[in-house]
Amino acid sequence: MTARTWFITGASRGLGRAFTEAALAAGDRVAAAARDPEPLADLAAEHPDGLVRITLDVSDRAAVFRAVGEAKAALGRLDVVVNNAGGMLYGMVEEATEQQIRDHLDVNFFGAVWVSQAVVPHLREQGSGRILQVTSMGTGGGMASVGFYGAGKAALDSVAEALAMEVARFGVKVTVVQMGGYDTGLFTRGTTATEPDPAYASLRAELEEMWGDDAGPDPSTAAPVIMRLADLPDPPRRLIVGSRSYDIVQQMDRERTGLYREWEDLSRLAPG
Template sequence: MATAKVWFITGASRGLGKAFAEAALAAGDRVVAAARNTEPLAALAVEYPDTLVGLPLDVSDRRAVFDGVDRAAAAFGRLDVVVNNAGGLLYGMVEEATEGQIRAHLDVNFFGAVWVAQAVLPHLRAQGSGRILQITSMGAAGGMASVGFYGAGKVALDSFSEALAMEVAQFGIKVTIVEMGGYDTGLFTQGTTATEALTHYDTLRAELAEMWGEETGPAPSTAAPVVMELAALPEPPRRLIVGGRSYDQVQDLVRARADLYQAWESLSRRAPG
């Protein structure tokens, strides 16, 4: 029988984070579930009183993250799988977003993940093992109007995670960039901050709404088995797309970018660098 793992999951009160926590607990693992508001975890705590610890945490607060990670490590004596999942959505055109909105968004979606990574590394390095799953998005493969800052945060997390993986491999720590597809996580309702709309973008906004439609995507629980299997792999991939349709869409984006580069190859090669 496999040894039970200890999970530390941010953004664990809803959506993907909660689905991952539920799957880990059902598998017999122990979970420290971190969220700004842990009340939605109350029923789960009753069901798993000995293997679930709810941890109120705002990942944008660096000092609170370091204190919270120390408490998480002490709760079950170690950390095996760290899931950087906390995030929100800033919805609006680039021109519409205020400085405060942009900074608050990146404080959670990017810097929050950085603080968590920095805080867990001493614990994982001391163990000589551990997994860090960085929850990004299939949207990180390219920018999209009205969600540009969300994409920017995910691209920053993607690049930072590549560097992190190279730096910590020597300590037995493995990092995977988990590119999630579109799931019904509540991101567009509970997790959204909207800009004040400028009328100049009304036509584009309507086109985007028509293109996206009203489909909410599958339940987050349908993605959890893939993440559980990923966490159990002895040699996990550096990055993984979660979702068959999203896999196809990302491949299309990658091919389109390669085609664009090739179309302008002659101009690129006019410079010697």
């Protein structure tokens, strides 16, 4: 097989790092973008001809377009684009400041939109390409204390569905990758926390007890799924990544369907 070229955001740690390692191991070439690409120095030494490190803050639209142009110039083409960069805003809706909310969505939602806008012209011109939009297994509903994270991922989920319809005729395929919980450091290094309001102390305690201390499996265990997904000639429009997460999403869908059916009579009172 001809080596593919990848453009991966948030590539310096967590899932982005795992996907970068897997692509390089497969003999592909990668443009690895991150705010601080220095942690990728070891991979650059191991793969001097396969890895291009790019400093990028995805919230900066102009910088995104420059980075995509740099990647295209270095690699010659773009085959697989992985919108993975993101962070966590942890706190109750009432607690979050306007700046925290805007900063969070600038990365988790708008950053992925800027990357999509920047890469589509290149993919359309070459008549092929994959865009993998990394969202979350929790986009089907909000969860206390991580509502803005879910909101950004749900918005990206919806835009990705629209994008898939828009670019399919150009040979470009888009998959919404609904990631489960992995030990990525999202709740430590990748987290911005609100100022806790004592009114929510009991809820916080309940959530902490419910979630426990399990950080999830190593991100490298998700990489084979992404590599296989990139190989599929006709990939799915969306894919849940994680066995446990698959079960949770199915349960959430059943509960939502049950709720709709319970209130069907009220819904049907209106003709629209």
